[in-house]
Each structure stands twice: as structure tokens, then as C-alpha cells.
Amino acid sequence: MAITEPKHLPTVYDPAAVEQRIYAFWEQSGYFEAGHRPGKPAFSIVMPPPNVTGMLHLGHAWDNTLQDAIIRYKRLSGYDTLFLPGTDHAGIATQARVEKHLQEEQGVTRHQLGREPFLEKVWEWKQKYQKEITKQIRALGSSCDWSRERFTLDEGLSRAVRKVFVDLYNKGLIYRGNRIINWCPRCATALSDIEVEHVDVEAKLYHVRYPFADGSGAITVATTRPETMFADVAVAVHPDDERYRAAVGKALKLPLTDKTIPVIADTYVEPEFGTGCVKITPAHDPNDFEVGLRHNLPMPQCINADGLLNELAGRFQGMTREEARRAVVDALAAEGALVSEETLTHAVGHCSRCDTVVEPYLSDQWFVRMEPLAKPAREAVLRKELRFVPDRFEKVFLHWLENVRDWCISRQLWWGHRIPAWYCADCGAITVAMDTPDACSKCGSTTLTQDEDVLDTWFSSGLWPFSTMGWPEATEDMARYYPTNALVTGYDILFFWVARMVFTGLEFTGQMPFREVVVHGLIRASDGRKMSKSLGNGVDPREVIEKYGADALRFTLATGTSPGNDQRFYWEKVESSRNFINKVWNAARFVLMNLPDGTKLPPLQMEAMDIADLWILHRLNETITAATEHLERYDFGEAGRVLYDFAWDDFCDWYIEFSKLSLYGEDESRKAQTRAVLVHVLDALLRMLHPFIPFVTEEIWQSLPVSGDALIVAEWPQANPGWHRPEAVRQIGVVMESIRAVRNIRSELNVAPSKPIAMVVRAADDDTVQLFEQTRHYLMRFCHLQSLVIGRETIDVPDPAMSAVVSQAELFLPLADLVDLAVERERLRKEVARLQAEVDRVEKKLGNAQFVAKAPADVVVAEREKAADYRSKLAAVQERLASLGE
RNA sequence: GCGGCUGUAGCUCAGAGGGAGAGCACCACCUUGACACGGUGGGGGCCACAGGUUCGAUUCCUGUCAGCCGCACCA
Numbered sequence: 001m002a003i004t005e006p007k008h009l010p011t012v013y014d015p016a017a018v019e020q021r022i023y024a025f026w027e028q029s030g031y032f033e034a035g036h037r038p039g040k041p042a043f044s045i046v047m048p049p050p051n052v053t054g055m056l057h058l059g060h061a062w063d064n065t066l067q068d069a070i071i072r073y074k075r076l077s078g079y080d081t082l083f084l085p086g087t088d089h090a091g092i093a094t095q096a097r098v099e100k101h102l103q104e105e106q107g108v109t110r111h112q113l114g115r116e117p118f119l120e121k122v123w124e125w126k127q128k129y130q131k132e133i134t135k136q137i138r139a140l141g142s143s144c145d146w147s148r149e150r151f152t153l154d155e156g157l158s159r160a161v162r163k164v165f166v167d168l169y170n171k172g173l174i175y176r177g178n179r180i181i182n183w184c185p186r187c188a189t190a191l192s193d194i195e196v197e198h199v200d201v202e203a204k205l206y207h208v209r210y211p212f213a214d215g216s217g218a219i220t221v222a223t224t225r226p227e228t229m230f231a232d233v234a235v236a237v238h239p240d241d242e243r244y245r246a247a248v249g250k251a252l253k254l255p256l257t258d259k260t261i262p263v264i265a266d267t268y269v270e271p272e273f274g275t276g277c278v279k280i281t282p283a284h285d286p287n288d289f290e291v292g293l294r295h296n297l298p299m300p301q302c303i304n305a306d307g308l309l310n311e312l313a314g315r316f317q318g319m320t321r322e323e324a325r326r327a328v329v330d331a332l333a334a335e336g337a338l339v340s341e342e343t344l345t346h347a348v349g350h351c352s353r354c355d356t357v358v359e360p361y362l363s364d365q366w367f368v369r370m371e372p373l374a375k376p377a378r379e380a381v382l383r384k385e386l387r388f389v390p391d392r393f394e395k396v397f398l399h400w401l402e403n404v405r406d407w408c409i410s411r412q413l414w415w416g417h418r419i420p421a422w423y424c425a426d427c428g429a430i431t432v433a434m435d436t437p438d439a440c441s442k443c444g445s446t447t448l449t450q451d452e453d454v455l456d457t458w459f460s461s462g463l464w465p466f467s468t469m470g471w472p473e474a475t476e477d478m479a480r481y482y483p484t485n486a487l488v489t490g491y492d493i494l495f496f497w498v499a500r501m502v503f504t505g506l507e508f509t510g511q512m513p514f515r516e517v518v519v520h521g522l523i524r525a526s527d528g529r530k531m532s533k534s535l536g537n538g539v540d541p542r543e544v545i546e547k548y549g550a551d552a553l554r555f556t557l558a559t560g561t562s563p564g565n566d567q568r569f570y571w572e573k574v575e576s577s578r579n580f581i582n583k584v585w586n587a588a589r590f591v592l593m594n595l596p597d598g599t600k601l602p603p604l605q606m607e608a609m610d611i612a613d614l615w616i617l618h619r620l621n622e623t624i625t626a627a628t629e630h631l632e633r634y635d636f637g638e639a640g641r642v643l644y645d646f647a648w649d650d651f652c653d654w655y656i657e658f659s660k661l662s663l664y665g666e667d668e669s670r671k672a673q674t675r676a677v678l679v680h681v682l683d684a685l686l687r688m689l690h691p692f693i694p695f696v697t698e699e700i701w702q703s704l705p706v707s708g709d710a711l712i713v714a715e716w717p718q719a720n721p722g723w724h725r726p727e728a729v730r731q732i733g734v735v736m737e738s739i740r741a742v743r744n745i746r747s748e749l750n751v752a753p754s755k756p757i758a759m760v761v762r763a764a765d766d767d768t769v770q771l772f773e774q775t776r777h778y779l780m781r782f783c784h785l786q787s788l789v790i791g792r793e794t795i796d797v798p799d800p801a802m803s804a805v806v807s808q809a810e811l812f813l814p815l816a817d818l819v820d821l822a823v824e825r826e827r828l829r830k831e832v833a834r835l836q837a838e839v840d841r842v843e844k845k846l847g848n849a850q851f852v853a854k855a856p857a858d859v860v861v862a863e864r865e866k867a868a869d870y871r872s873k874l875a876a877v878q879e880r881l882a883s884l885g886e
Numbered sequence: 887g888c889g890g891c892u893g894u895a896g897c898u899c900a901g902a903g904g905g906a907g908a909g910c911a912c913c914a915c916c917u918u919g920a921c922a923c924g925g926u927g928g929g930g931g932c933c934a935c936a937g938g939u940u941c942g943a944u945u946c947c948u949g950u951c952a953g954c955c956g957c958a959c960c961a
Contacts, residue, residue, distance in 0.1 A: 011921065198958090205961075222961050236961095269961085278961045285961085346960050392890070396956070399889070403958075491956090521891095526898085528954085562900070565891075566954095570898065572910050579909095579923040590920035641900070641908075656920075664919085740927090746915095747927040753916060784918090838905075845904080850941035859904060866905075 009592065009703075013585035015549025019695045023138055026698075031075075031712050032143045034082035034481065043079035044481035045071055046465050047144060048489050048497070049152065051090035052129045053097055056136045057531065058523045058569060059490060061541040062557040066520060066636060067488045068142040069558055072691040073631050075143070076716040082481045083143060084468055086150035087130050091416035091457040092187060092353055098122045098415075115414050122415050126151075136542065141550045141694045143712065148477070150468040152460045153417070160467035161417045161460045162434045164508060169421075169432045173369045174409075176421075176430065180282075180289040181408045183361030184351040185307025189412040190365050191351060192456060193405060194495050196358050198347035207275060207339040208332055210235055213251035213260045219244065220339050222274025224346065225284070226332065227324035229254065230302035230313045232261055234280040236291060239265035241276055255337045256328065257314065266291050283362040299362055307359060321359070366410040366419060366453070374401045377503040380512060386502065387516045389634050390564040393491060400495050409456045416454030423449050462500030465513035472508075486634075487514040490522060491564065518634045521566035523557075528568060539569055551693035552578040558692050559640030580644060581696050584689065587652050588700040591678045594663050601676045601705060606722065608673045611735075611775065612658035614728035619650045620681055621719040627688050628716070636692075643688055651681060654736070661777050679704060684717040734768070734807050735775045741804035741811055742783040748827070749802065749818045756786035760812040762795050764872070768808040800824075805831070805876045807869055821884060828881045835874040842867040 026032060034044070045067050050060050071083040098121055099110050110118040130151065137144065150157060168174040182191040203224050211218040221235055235252055237244035244263070251260045268291055269278050282292025282299040292299055302312040309316050309324045316324045332338040349358035378401045380386065381394065388394045410419060422431045422440075429442035439446050460467070465484050469477040483505070489498060498517055505513030524530055525537040532538065544553045555577040561567040606614070623646040630639035655678075662674040683706050686697040690711055701711035708714050738761075746753065759779070763769045772779070772790045780788055789795065798814030802824060805811075842863055845851050852860055 009920095012923070013921095224961065274961055276961095280961095287959095287961085344960085347958095396890070399957070495956095560899080565899095568898065570910085573898075575923075576909055579921095582923045583921065586921035586924085588920080593920070637900070645908085652920085653925085660919090743926060744928090750915080753926070754918075781918095841905080845942080848941060851904090852941085854941050855904075863904080 009585075009589045011586065011589070013549075013582050013696060015551060015581075015695060016546070018699045019139070019141070019545075019550055022695050022698050023141060026143065026710070026712055027138075027146070029710065031710065032083070032145050033147055034080060034145050034477075037078075037080035040078055040080045042082065042480050043071070043074040044082040044084070044484040045486055045488065046084045046468055046484055047086060047142075048487075048493075049086040049088035049150075049461070049464065050133050051093055052087050052126045052133065052151075053090050053093045054129060056133055056541060058539055058541055058544075058557070059531075060136075061140055061544075061553060062520060062523055062567075063488060063490065064137060064140055064142050065554045065557045066518065066634075067486075068140070068144075068694075069554075069636060069691040070486060070488070070518075070631075070634070071143055072694060072712065073716070075712065076687060076690065076714060078715065080480075081143075082145055082148070082477075084148050084150070084481075085134070085137060085142070085144035085146065086464075086468060087126075087133055087152070088457065088461055089126065089151065089153045089416060091411060091413050091454060092189060093457075094122060094125065095413050095415040096187065096353065098125050101125070110414065119414055139542065139545055139550060141554065143694070148468070152457070152464070156470060157460065157463070157467040158417055159434070160463050160471055161455065162420045163472050164463060164504065165420055165455070165459075166432055166434050167508070168368065173372060174366060175369065176364060176366050178362065178364050179367070179408075180286045180360050180362050181365050182349060183305065183359045183363070184354065184356050185305065185359055186354050186356040187351060188305060190361075190363065190408050190410060191358065192408050192458075195352045196349040197352045199350050200345055201348045202343055202345050203348070204341045205274060205344040206329060206332075206341055208255065208279075209337045209339055210252040210255060210261075210277075210279070212247075213253045216250075219247055219252070219263070219277050220275045221277040221279045223279055224344065225281075225325070226328045227309065227313075227316070227319075227321055228281045228284040228302060229279060229328065230257065230309070230316070231281045231283050231300045232279045233282060233292065233297045233300065234261050234264045234295065236264050236266045236269050236278045236280050237276060238267060238269040238271045241269070241271045243271075243276060255335060256331055264291075264295055266294065284360055286360050289360075289362065301362060303359060303361075305361070305363075307356075321357070365408050366421075366451075366455075368407040368409055370404045370406050373503040373507055374404050376506050377401055377499070380506060381502075385512050386514070389516060389518045393494065393517070393519050393564065396491075397494055397499065400499060404499075407456075409459050410451075410453040411456055412452075413454050416457060417460055419451040419453050419455060421451040423451065425449065458496055458500055461497055462504045463508075465501055465505060466509055482509065482513070483511045484514045486516045486518050488518045488520070491519050492522060494519070516634075519564050521561065521564060524566055524568045526568050526570050531569070544574055548574045548578040549581070549695070551581050551695050554694075555580065555640065555692050558636040559644070560637070562637050563635060580648065581693055583648055583652060584685075584693075585696060585700065587647070587656060588682060588686075588703070590656055591675075591682050592703055594659075594678070595675055595705065599675060599705065601679055602672050604676055604680060605673065608669065609677070610662075610670075611728045611731050612655060612778070613673065613677045614723075614725040615732040616650060616655040616677065616681055617720075617723040618725040618729055619646060620684055620717075621723050623650075624684065624688070624717045624719045631691070640692055643685070643692070647685055647689070651685065654732075655681070657782065658778060661781060679706065686711060687714055687717050690714075731771055731775075734771060734809070735778055737806040738772075738779060738804075738809070738811060739782045741806055742779075742813065745802045745804060745813055745815075746784075749815060751815065751818060753784060756784050758787045758798070758814055759783060759785050759789070760795065760798055760801075760814070761788070761790045762797060762810045762812070763790065763792055764808040766792070772809065803828075803880050805873045805880075807873070810876050810880070825881065825884055828877055828884070831877050832874065832881060835870055835877060838870045839867065839874055842870060 050056055071081050075081045102108055182196045184191055205222050205224055206226050207220050207222050209218040209220050232254055247263045248265045250263050254261055280288045280291050282289045282297055283301040300312060302309055304310050307321060309319050311317050316327055351358055378398060381398060420432060422437055424440035424445050425447035426445035427443040429440055431437045431441040440448060466482055469475060469482050471478055501513045552574050556574045623642055626642045627639045659674045659678055662670045683704060686701050690697040698711045761772050769790055776788055797812050800816055800819040801812040801814040802819055803810055803812050846863055846867060
């Protein structure tokens with residue numbers, strides 16, 4: 001591919017000029033496609049399919065970044081990776097969006113338009129947004145296999161849906177029943193339990209007198225929903241409740257009507273709550289429904305599907321539930337039937353999509369019997385066939401599986417998988433089949449009508465890990481990439497989606513659909529609130545990418561938090577990521593600028609290296625080990641931090657600076673080694689940063705004199721045992737300590753950094769003398785020295801002078817004209833106090849016999865070394881102070 | 887009611903049984919031949935509180951307080 005001329009790399013990295021070109025290069029080279037490494041182990045992830053409702057938000061960007069980071073890490077580690085992308089038709093959400101759009105644009109409802117023309121409109125919508133979404137995923141840099149892109153309504157996936165429906169039906173695990181479900185009057189469809197959000201609402205508990213039909217007094221019921229009274233069929237009391245024992249079996253007159261209803265006894269009633277009397281409305285309350293079943297009560301409805309009261313409500317017919325509530329209360333009050341009102345806070349179900357109060361509604365719906373499916377899923381999780389990262393989510397997951405109720409899967413929508421059930425006009429039998437049947441399975445009649453309803457979106461999403469791979473056909477992809485390795489998703493859809501994939505996967509493929517679930521949190525606005533359309537505090541990932549580049553967004557999202565926790569979005573964080581990327585870019589510029597045309601890099605030779613080289617290679621080893629471990633645990637935050645610190649602190653701030661001595665010097669073989677080390681370390685660093693910031697790393701890598709086609713398919717670095725050099729680390733530590741000490745003194749005395757000064761080093765032993773001699777050039781440069789004299793105890797120490805103590809040496813700076821002895825004494829006194837505190841702390845510890853006896857040996861040794869170091873430093877500073885007349 | 891998360895520098899967050907960290911913000915200095923999206927030096931924290939385990943707790947355990955979340959029930 002085209003390589004930017006190294007010499008002309010701009011000083012500021014411009015992602016906009018690079019990202020699209022690099023993405024096209026990867027994609028056209030086929031690097032995203034699975035299956036090109038047949039001899040290698042497979043590693044697969046299916047992307048949680050974004051809804052075709054609209055654009056992607058930062059939550060998607062986060063989710064996608066983590067998946068792509070894993071995939072890129074695994075690809076670099078030699079796996080045949082599959083990252084399978086796709087989108088979800090998102091039944092209710094998409095249909096609602098299109099309906100709203102049609103209403104606004106053309107002023108028509110879906111019913112005015114008709115089923116088929118409406119669906120055409122939705123397909124147009126789907127095409128448009130699917131295109132936008134895939135564009136956004138590409139802009140993020142996700143290395144997914146577009147040749148395997150799927151959509152939940154694709155023919156293949158739809159067949160999988162029908163197959164699962166038919167099989168479950170035949171096994172008796174799907175049934176149709178007249179039951180209480182959650183009904184959203186606005187969306188005009190049934191909802192599953194988890195699509196209902198329970199919100200605490202302050203309401204009124206009305207106490208209403210229901211008189212006995214025989215005129216012998218009355219009992220008082222307590223209700224929050226007086227508007228449902230027209231569908232009351234009984235009043236229940238607890239069988240052991242002395243107060244009402246005599247009332248059981250008697251008839252009550254239902255106020256505002258001419259009906260009579262019986263008093264029944266049922267243990268469902270809590271005598272302590274309210275008045276101890278509950279009106280029973282089986283068609284409008286799930287608990288009352290159960291009571292109704294137990295007592296064989298009729299189940300009339302007084303509220304219609306549109307949420308309005310019906311003829312049963314008499315003069316209240318046509319009112320909304322809210323209107324009816326007020327009117328009924330007024331009417332009851334007027335009749336003297338309203339005894340009292342008390343305020344009550346209780347949880348009321350709201351439609352999770354449109355926030356309308358959900359109506360418990362008795363209707364014919366399809367259900368999945370959950371107990372037989374949830375049980376094996378639970379057991380498999382307990383057998384650790386599925387691992388959650390972080391593991392605390394396992395508990396939440398199990399708890400849900402233990403308490404799940406039957407799943408209502410029919411939706412009164414048009415957009416989705418039509419339920420493959422046909423009703424016979426002649427005998428009423430139901431025929432359930434994969435393909436449109438010719439005749440009724442029972443009577444052979446050809447007068448069949450298909451169920452009008454569609455399936456819950458999550459019914460098809462639940463098959464996603466295998467329906468996308470061609471199931472129910474025994475495809476090669478199924479064999480090679482299923483079960484998938486990891487599923488990455490937010491904790492908010494653990495029940496909606498993960499649970500359903502798990503039990504359908506087990507039921508139909510006999511296997512967990514994935515081995516690990518990597519759970520992340522939610523992205524929030526900077527004030528900690530959820531990002532939402534209504535608050536208008538959402539951030540568009542495209543805007544972030546435009547301003548700072550996809551790499552900066554990815555780095556921010558991937559490293560912004562610890563596993564499983566939420567994170568807040570701050571532009572400052574993106575900016576700091578951008579700065580880091582720019583830092584890496586400039587480090588690369590530096591390296592490239594110091595590789596003259598035609599440079600041949602020699603192999604790394606440990607004998608030819610100086611301690612800075614040895615040190616950086618040792619640090620590289622440590623970094624490789626740590627980054628690899630963190631990524632293996634999916635701990636992106638820690639991996640990113642380790643790489644950030646190594647890149648910025650070790651490589652840029654120190655090694656590159658050290659390297660300048662050699663690069664600007666005359667020794668050609670030293671120069672060659674330095675170049676080789678620079679390139680080697682940069683190369684390894686780019687490989688490790690690639691999963692996080694793929695674009696900039698690939699762009700730089702293409703310019704480096706290293707072999708290979710592309711960074712995306714290079715090899716993950718390995719730590720080299722031969723580079724283990726703790727001694728070099730210790731030695732460089734002394735050099736750095738010395739440089740910092742001198743800089744500190746210069747800064748405190750306001751000595752201009754550019755002003756050369758003299759320095760005398762008094763070392764404690766010959767090894768240290770040798771170390772300072774060996775690193776003399778570093779000290780000269782980084783301390784801006786005009787002279788450096790190194791010796792042992794006998795050396796002449798300048799006077800007056802500033803001084804500093806480092807391990808095994810004292811540094812003297814004869815800044816005659818600047819030294820203020822009083823200030824210097826004060827500085828030294830503080831140093832004495834600090835060191836004394838350290839010595840005391842360590843000695844106290846070592847003086848504790850228990851510590852020496854029980855602490856691990858290496859800890860004790862380390863403490864002893866610390867003690868010795870502090871003591872010698874303290875002695876040196878004290879001596880220095882004494883020599884200044886203290 | 888059950889379960890979970892969080893409480894560390896001004897802000898956002900890491901961290902780990904043995905000397906308190908980063909980014910941003912702040913102060914001072916620096917156009918040093920990769921980078922001002924930079925460099926150097928610096929200030930700033932009884933690691934929420936109380937107990938316990940331990941030779942040693944900011945880290946593990948228990949409880950308290952505060953903030954947040956999930957689940958269940960609710961006439």
C-alpha cells in the first residue's frame with residue numbers, strides 16, 4: 001500500500017487522512033475474512049446486532065470496540081478469527097419509529113396504509129439505517145467479516161426461527177393460552193415481563209364501601225384502581241380473618257352498577273393491608289386472575305385493547321383509564337361509597353419503550369414454557385460451562401433463571417417473524433408448520449388463516465449465535481466457529497438476550513452458544529446520568545471520530561473503566577487519548593527520522609548494548625507479560641494503562657532521550673544497535689497497541705523497516721527470557737535518580753536549564769564509580785553539565801555547593817553565586833526528616849520479631865535492603881548538614 | 887423484602903495484604919535538533935466511618951452511613 005514518506009510525516013497525526021484508507025486496505029486485502037488460516041485454532045465472536053431503529057450511540061461504540069480489541073488481539077495471537085456482524089429488525093422499536101415517521105410525513109397510520117405497503121416502508125427504513133450502521137461500524141475500525149453479515153429477518157435466519165418455533169411447539173414447550181399479559185395500550189401489543197419497567201409511583205388507595213345485597217351493612221375494600229370495578233367479580237378476604245368470617249359467601253352490591261358479587265375467602269389476601277378486603281378483577285390484574293382461576297370466577301373485561309373503558313362501564317364508557325379513575329372516584333364520593341383515601345407508593349408497570357402505564361390484560365397469546373428450558377441452563381452455568389467476566393454477574397443471571405415465568409412471545413405487530421401457526425376455519429384446530437400448510441392437520445380443510453401476530457424480537461435474537469452460522473443446516477461455519485468463544489455485551493440485556501441465547505442454544509445445539517460472557521457497563525453523560533434522547537445529552541460517536549479520530553474514541557472507551565462498571569463520557573478523556581496517539585506518532589517520527597535511507601538494521605546483540613538498551617528491553621519484557629495477562633483476562637483498562645505508561649514514560653521520556661546520545665554521536669556500531677533497539681521496541685509496542693488503536697499503529701508500522709504484510713496480521717510479541725536484566729534496571733534507576741535530583745536543585749535555585757554547571761560525584765564504592773563513568777554522557781546531557789568529576793571518599797568536594805544524596809553516591813553542585821546556605825540547610829533538614837521517618841518506619845518493622853518470623857522471606861530481605869539504603873542516605877545528608885555548620 | 891455495585895487528590899477514575907497512583911485541572915520554569923496534542927520541576931489525599939482477622943489492612947471479613955442499580959411484592 002501507499003506509504004507516507006517518513007521524512008515528511010506531519011508533526012501532528014491527522015486521523016481523517018489515514019483511517020478510511022487503512023480500513024479499505026484491510027478490507028480489500030481480505031484480512032477480516034475468517035477461514036484463511038485453516039491450520040490455526042478458531043476464535044469467534046458474534047456481534048450483538050444493533051437495532052435498525054436508528055444510528056449507533058456511544059454504547060454501541062464501546063461494545064464494538066471491546067469486541068474488536070479482543071478479535072485483533074486473538075488475530076495477532078495466531079487464531080483464525082471470526083467477528084460476525086449484523087443487525088436486528090427490532091420489531092416494536094422499529095415499527096414505532098416508522099409509524100411515527102409516517103404520521104409526521106404523510107399523516108397516515110399503518111392501518112390506513114395496510115399491512116403490505118406498511119412493511120415496504122419499514123424495509124426501506126431498514127435499508128437506510130442498516131447502511132448507516134455498517135458505515136459507522138467501519139468508521140470505528142471494527143475488523144468484522146462483512147462477507148458473513150446477517151440480518152435477523154434474512155431468509156436463513158427466518159427458517160431458523162420457524163424451525164425453533166415448530167420444534168418447541170411439538171415438544172409442548174410453546175403453547176397458546178388465554179392469560180393475563182402485559183399490554184401496552186399505546187403500542188397496542190403484548191409485552192414480555194422484562195419489557196415492563198416498574199416505577200415507584202405515589203398513588204391513592206381508595207377505601208370503598210361495597211354494601212351487602214341484603215341490606216345488612218357493608219364491607220370496605222381498598223383499591224388503587226377503582227376504574228376496574230366494573231369488571232369486579234368478587235371481593236376476597238383471608239379465610240382466617242375473624243372480622244369477615246361471617247361475610248364469606250354473602251352477596252355484595254357492586255356500587256355504580258346493578259350487579260351483585262360474592263364475598264370469597266382466599267389466602268392470597270393479606271389481612272393487614274388496607275382493609276383486608278380485596279376486590280377481585282380477574283381480567284385486569286395478574287393476582288386476581290389467579291384467584292379467579294382458583295374460584296372458577298367469570299372474567300369480564302371493562303377496558304379494551306385501546307385502553308378505553310367499554311360498555312361494561314356504563315356511563316364511563318369511552319373514557320381513558322385516568323379519566324375513568326377520577327370520574328369513578330367522584331361518582332363514588334357522590335354516592336357516599338367513598339370512605340377514605342390514603343396515599344400509597346407502589347410500583348406501577350410502564351412500557352419500557354413508550355413509558356405508557358401497562359395494562360394487565362387477558363388475551364389469547366403464545367407462550368414459551370420456561371421451566372424445562374431454564375433448568376438445564378441453570379445447571380450448565382452451575383457446572384461452569386459458561387463463565388462471566390466479571391464473575392459477579394453469574395449470580396444475577398442464575399437468580400433470574402430461577403424465577404423466570406413463562407415467556408409471552410406473540411406481538412400484535414406487523415414487523416417481525418410471522419407466527420407459523422394456521423387456524424382452521426372448519427374445525428378450529430391449529431396447524432403449526434415450517435412452511436405454509438396446504439391443509440388443516442386435523443380435518444384436512446383448506447380454509448386456513450395464518451396467525452396475524454409476529455414473534456417477540458428476542459425470540460430471533462436468542463438464536464443469533466447459531467442462526468447466523470447457517471443453522472439448522474450443518475454448515476462448515478457451525479462446525480468451525482460454533483460455539484463462539486466470547487460474547488461481549490452490556491449488563492442491561494443479560495436477561496433480554498444472553499439468557500435466551502443460553503437456553504435456546506442448549507436446547508437446539510446441545511451446547512452453550514459461547515464460553516464466556518464479557519460484561520461491560522453503561523456509558524453515561526459527564527454528570528453521571530444516562531444518555532438519552534429526551535435529555536438531549538447523548539453524544540454522537542461520529543462527532544467524536546470526526547474531531548479526534550476513531551483511535552482516540554476507542555482508546556477512551558476501552559481503557560476508561562474497570563470490568564463491568566459504568567463510565568462517564570468526558571471530552572477531556574478523548575483529548576487525552578488523542579494526545580497519547582499523537583505521542584506515539586511522534587515517537588515513530590523520531591525513530592524514522594533517524595533511519596537514513598537504506599538503513600540495514602543489525603540483529604540485536606546483547607554484548608553490544610549499553611545499560612539503557614538493556615533496561616528498555618527488560619521493561620519491554622515486563623510490559624509484554626503484563627499486557628498479555630491483562631488481555632487474557634479481558635481487563636482492557638489495565639492492559640491499556642500498562643502500555644500507556646511504557647510508551648510514554650519508559651520509551652518516550654527516557655529511552656528516546658537516552659538514544660539521542662548514541663544517534664548524534666560518532667560511533668557507527670553503537671548507532672546501529674540503538675536504531676535496532678528503537679525499531680524493535682517500537683515494533684513490539686505497535687503490535688500491542690494495535691487492538692486499541694488500530695489505525696495509527698498500522699499507518700506507522702507500514703513505514704517501519706520490518707517484515708510482514710500488515711500489522712493487523714502480524715504476530716503478538718513474546719517476552720524474551722534472554723532480556724531479563726534486573727541489574728540494568730537498578731543501574732538506570734541510579735542514573736534517573738541522579739538526573740532528577742539535579743533537575744530538582746536547578747529548579748529550586750532557579751538555575752536556567754540552559755546554563756551549564758559543574759558536578760562532582762562522590763561514590764560509595766568502585767562499582768558505583770564505574771556506573772557513573774559508564775553513564776557520564778547521559779548525566780552530562782540531561783543535567784546540562786559543563787564538567788563532571790567522579791571519585792570516591794577522597795575526592796575534593798566543592799564548597800560552597802548544593803548537594804543531593806542518591807543510592808550509593810552524593811552529588812555536589814558548586815553553584816557558588818547561587819547557594820544560600822540558610823536555604824540549603826533548610827532543604828537538607830527536610831531531607832533528614834523525611835529519611836529519618838523512612839528509617840524509623842522500616843526499623844520498627846524489622847524490630848518486630850513477629851514480622852521477621854512470619855512475613856515471607858523476600859519481603860523481609862526487601863525491607864532490610866530498604867533500611868540499609870535509607871540509613872546510608874540519612875547518614876550522608878546528616879554529615880553534609882554538619883559540614884555546613886549545623 | 888432479596889441481591890449487587892460504588893465511596894481513594896479539586897474533577898473523572900485505576901490500584902494492590904508490606905513504601906498512596908494516573909489523566910485532566912492547578913503553580914513555576916522551558917520555543918533542548920519527535921512531539922506545546924510537548925518537556926522539566928512542584929503543590930494537593932487520617933484511601934467514607936466503626937469494629938474484626940493478620941506480624942502488618944487503604945486492600946480481606948462484619949457492621950454503619952451515603953449514592954446508585956437490578957429483582958420480587960404491593961388491593
